[in-house]
Amino acid sequence: MKLFVISLLLGTGWCLDIPTAGANIKYDCEYCQPEQIHIAFGNKANDIVVTWSTFNDTHDSRVQYGEGYMDKEATGFSKLFVDGGRRKRRQYIHTVTLKDLKFDTSYVYHVGSVYGWSEEFIFHTAPEGEDWPVRAAIYGDMGSGNAQSLSYLQDEAQRNKFDVILHVGDFAYDMDSKNALVGDEFMRQIQPLAAVVPYMTCPGNHEEKYNFSNYAARFAMPGPDSSLFYSFDLGPVHFVSISTEVYYYLNYGIKLISAQYDWLKEDLEKANLPENRSRRPWIVLFGHRPMYCNDRLDVDCNMELTRIGLHGLWPLEPLLKDYGVDLVIWAHDHLYERSFPLYDNKVYNGSTEYPYVNPGAPVHIITGSAGCKEGHSHFKDHPAPWSAFRSSDYGYTRFEAHNKTHVYMEQVNVEQNVANMKLIIISVLLGMCWARKLHIREAGPKYECSHCQPEQIHIAFGEKVNDIVVTWSTFNDTEESRVQYGVGIMDTEATGSSKLFIDGGKLMRSQYIHTVTLKDLQFNTRYVYHAGSVYGWSEEFWFHTPPAGEDWPVRAAIYGDMGNKNAHSLSYLQDEAQRDHFDLVLHVGDFAYDMDTDNALVGDEFMRQIQPLAAIVPYMTCPGNHEQAYNFSNYAARFTMPGPDSSLFYSFDLGPVHFVSISTEVYYFTRYGLKLIVNQYNWLKEDLAKANLPENRRRRPWLVVMGHRPMYCSDSNDIDCSCEYTRNGLLGVYGLEPLLMEFGVDLVIWAHEHSYERTWPLFDNRVYNGSYDKPYVNPGAPVHIITGSAGCQEATDPFRPDPMSWSAFRNSDYGYTRFVAHNKTHIYMEQVDVDLKGKVIDSFWLVKNQHKSYNIKH
Numbered sequence: 001m002k003l004f005v006i007s008l009l010l011g012t013g014w015c016l017d018i019p020t021a022g023a024n025i026k027y028d029c030e031y032c033q034p035e036q037i038h039i040a041f042g043n044k045a046n047d048i049v050v051t052w053s054t055f056n057d058t059h060d061s062r063v064q065y066g067e068g069y070m071d072k073e074a075t076g077f078s079k080l081f082v083d084g085g086r087r088k089r090r091q092y093i094h095t096v097t098l099k100d101l102k103f104d105t106s107y108v109y110h111v112g113s114v115y116g117w118s119e120e121f122i123f124h125t126a127p128e129g130e131d132w133p134v135r136a137a138i139y140g141d142m143g144s145g146n147a148q149s150l151s152y153l154q155d156e157a158q159r160n161k162f163d164v165i166l167h168v169g170d171f172a173y174d175m176d177s178k179n180a181l182v183g184d185e186f187m188r189q190i191q192p193l194a195a196v197v198p199y200m201t202c203p204g205n206h207e208e209k210y211n212f213s214n215y216a217a218r219f220a221m222p223g224p225d226s227s228l229f230y231s232f233d234l235g236p237v238h239f240v241s242i243s244t245e246v247y248y249y250l251n252y253g254i255k256l257i258s259a260q261y262d263w264l265k266e267d268l269e270k271a272n273l274p275e276n277r278s279r280r281p282w283i284v285l286f287g288h289r290p291m292y293c294n295d296r297l298d299v300d301c302n303m304e305l306t307r308i309g310l311h312g313l314w315p316l317e318p319l320l321k322d323y324g325v326d327l328v329i330w331a332h333d334h335l336y337e338r339s340f341p342l343y344d345n346k347v348y349n350g351s352t353e354y355p356y357v358n359p360g361a362p363v364h365i366i367t368g369s370a371g372c373k374e375g376h377s378h379f380k381d382h383p384a385p386w387s388a389f390r391s392s393d394y395g396y397t398r399f400e401a402h403n404k405t406h407v408y409m410e411q412v413n414v415e416q417n418v419a420n421m422k423l424i425i426i427s428v429l430l431g432m433c434w435a436r437k438l439h440i441r442e443a444g445p446k447y448e449c450s451h452c453q454p455e456q457i458h459i460a461f462g463e464k465v466n467d468i469v470v471t472w473s474t475f476n477d478t479e480e481s482r483v484q485y486g487v488g489i490m491d492t493e494a495t496g497s498s499k500l501f502i503d504g505g506k507l508m509r510s511q512y513i514h515t516v517t518l519k520d521l522q523f524n525t526r527y528v529y530h531a532g533s534v535y536g537w538s539e540e541f542w543f544h545t546p547p548a549g550e551d552w553p554v555r556a557a558i559y560g561d562m563g564n565k566n567a568h569s570l571s572y573l574q575d576e577a578q579r580d581h582f583d584l585v586l587h588v589g590d591f592a593y594d595m596d597t598d599n600a601l602v603g604d605e606f607m608r609q610i611q612p613l614a615a616i617v618p619y620m621t622c623p624g625n626h627e628q629a630y631n632f633s634n635y636a637a638r639f640t641m642p643g644p645d646s647s648l649f650y651s652f653d654l655g656p657v658h659f660v661s662i663s664t665e666v667y668y669f670t671r672y673g674l675k676l677i678v679n680q681y682n683w684l685k686e687d688l689a690k691a692n693l694p695e696n697r698r699r700r701p702w703l704v705v706m707g708h709r710p711m712y713c714s715d716s717n718d719i720d721c722s723c724e725y726t727r728n729g730l731l732g733v734y735g736l737e738p739l740l741m742e743f744g745v746d747l748v749i750w751a752h753e754h755s756y757e758r759t760w761p762l763f764d765n766r767v768y769n770g771s772y773d774k775p776y777v778n779p780g781a782p783v784h785i786i787t788g789s790a791g792c793q794e795a796t797d798p799f800r801p802d803p804m805s806w807s808a809f810r811n812s813d814y815g816y817t818r819f820v821a822h823n824k825t826h827i828y829m830e831q832v833d834v835d836l837k838g839k840v841i842d843s844f845w846l847v848k849n850q851h852k853s854y855n856i857k858h
């Protein structure tokens with residue numbers, strides 16, 4: 001990875017990691033944003049395998065990672081996965097292994113390619129050796145809809161409660177449903193936990209379609225055989241994962257039964273060798289269909305194929321006995337059941353009083369009630385003699401191998417029709433029990449929600465800059481909008497509201513857009529948060545609040561005209577944002593190309609693409625011409641800006657800068673009301689007048705205005721360069737340039753032209769340089785910057801061959817602008833060229849010892 005030192009800000013070094021474009025990567029990639037990110041243990045517990053999907057080929061699979069800082073990079077590969085359904089939907093599934101990590105260490109990472117980075121995630125590696133308590137969440141049969149346990153699991157995983165997750169078969173219901181769209185949605189739903197805790201799996205009957213291909217492609221488990229069976233060591237536990245399904249789907253080959261049987265025998269035999277058993281005494285086996293169960297409707301409970309084998313061949317229960325397996329975990333029945341120590345239908349309790357202390361046979365747990373669209377299972381009226389406890393409420397199992405002699409397990413009940421989350425401590429294995437804090441929650445809405453997973457999460461400044469507004473979307477109504485947040489730990493909760501947004505397109509696609517404001521945050525503080533509802537939490541994100549007062553350097557990324565497709569600057573921006581280089585982002589209009597395209601599917605995809613930066617850095621916007629459809633409704637609904645008028649114009653103060661955002665589009669799309677021009681003009685005049693009052697200007701001297709269509713430009717293909725509506729007004733009224741002069745605006749930022757251009761200090765087509773030598777020191781007019789080359793499907797714009805006298809620098813490469821208001825007298829700006837892999841091609845200092853109205857006669 002290259003490390004360029006790019007700019008020296010008044011002597012402060014600013015180091016930047018540049019994502020290096022891979023050879024032969026040609027930029028034009030839609031659907032290259034990583035999603036469905038999850039991790040698993042590799043061949044040893046300190047190898048972590050990272051897996052994700054993109055819908056187009058990125059030709060490149062990379063993970064940047066490190067302790068606290070992403071300073072290492074690992075590369076891997078992707079495989080094209082084609083679902084077996086009618087539409088043969090395709091995706092690239094990427095796998096990168098992070099090898100030989102330090103034990104017991106927190107790592108941050110993101111995944112992706114030059115086309116886009118994921119969010120930044122954190123995982124904690126396992127301690128070395130065997131003498132540490134292994135904590136697992138265990139469950140099976142969790143679907144995309146009615147996933148009652150999901151939000152609990154996401155929450156607990158983010159609160160570092162688990163070292164591993166065992167998902168004991170049956171995913172999504174089913175991963176191949178709807179041409180595997182259901183699988184994609186499910187993998188997005190588990191990302192908030194599976195990207196931070198190794199998600200270890202075994203196949204269930206719902207994975208059977210097309211020879212388990214969705215399962216095998218999406219989960220990268222250790223071992224050679226398409227993840228069907230494998231084992232791994234973690235602390236004092238040897239975990240073994242098997243496929244019970246090889247006994248049921250003989251059409252995929254009887255040979256799999258014997259192959260698994262032979263492998264299992266050898267694996268258990270080895271684990272049971274005295275030298276291994278003394279180091280790692282617990283053997284825990286998991287598979288989908290139970291050997292024992294008591295479900296009223298499940299014929300499998302009488303079939304016992306895995307227990308007694310197929311026509312008596314390859315029976316697995318004798319192996320449990322021969323090699324002293326301690327615990328066997330199943331799912332498949334949508335209930336929880338704990339057995340007494342059990343072999344061949346007979347109970348072998350340790351003693352009458354302490355059945356689980358030194359028991360004479362393995363203990364069986366069935367935990368298949370995580371929640372899926374098939375609902376609960378029902379027990380037979382009379383429990384079997386081996387049954388110790390049973391419950392058909394939704395929930396999941398917590399497991400803790402506390403040490404070499406004690407394993408503790410408990411069943412969590414997540415039923416939503418009760419006032420509090422019930423936490424029932426159900427089983428005590430080997431006599432050990434310890435108290436846990438109960439996590440009490442309010443009663444949630446009624447459960448049955450697919451497409452309630454939060455997505456498109458982004459933040460913005462509220463009415464003041466220590467109010468942060470969190471905005472996100474769900475496709476169904478969650479009936480609540482919550483953000484849990486805090487310093488280091490999410491110990492505070494704020495609630496907000498959601499609005500149903502209906503796109504104006506033919507399909508009238510709808511979504512709920514949620515807004516929660518986190519008020520009166522501490523200044524200069526790092527917060528963590530997640531957003532969601534009882535139906536599902538987002539990933540955990542962090543943001544850093546600005547320092548108090550005016551005396552600190554404000555760092556911004558500034559650009560316009562970034563699309564869903566061909567977004568050249570995207571991965572650079574995502575990367576820089578995660579490396580804490582920006583206090584805010586200004587997106588100067590033109591999003592997604594267009595947000596309403598394809599019935600607003602393009603808007604959704606774009607909002608997902610910016611999430612890795614916009615969820616952690618306030619993303620401040622103004623509307624461009626590409627937002628105009630249906631009266632800017634996609635723009636107004638998706639972005640929550642301060643001020644009253646559907647985000648069309650507003651201002652905010654940050655450090656020594658007063659930022660003003662306007663809509664140039666009110667001058668062009670007059671069918672939405674001429675009154676908007678008047679309203680904005682009057683508001684802007686008042687806002688600038690106030691900001692220019694001597695007492696305000698002393699404290700916060702910089703006035704920066706942004707809007708989409710430039711007052712000046714020299715591109716050859718745009719009539720707007722000679723249109724000048726915003727500059728001169730419509731029929732000569734409500735022109736904005738006089739306001740810039742009257743109130744001494746320092747800097748004006750535009751986009752719309754897909755290029756970068758810097759002007760000399762400029763008013764009414766005349767240049768007012770500070771001096772011949774130092775044009776930007778105490779200049780006599782505002783400086784204009786046009787930065788619309790972030791990248792979109794319309795490519796870049798060429799310039800007229802003859803630059804105007806006011807044009808100081810221009811370039812048509814893709815890129816974005818960095819801005820630092822270093823203090824009350826110095827602003828530094830530079831243009832990053834992403835065609836040149838991040839090279840800075842233009843920079844300048846704007847220096848002002850006095851900020852006030854310009855002295856221009858005209």
Ligand SMILES: [Fe+2]
Nearest residue numbers: 170204205332
């Ligand atoms: Fe099942």
Ligand SMILES: [Fe+2]
Nearest residue numbers: 590624625752
């Ligand atoms: Fe535009």
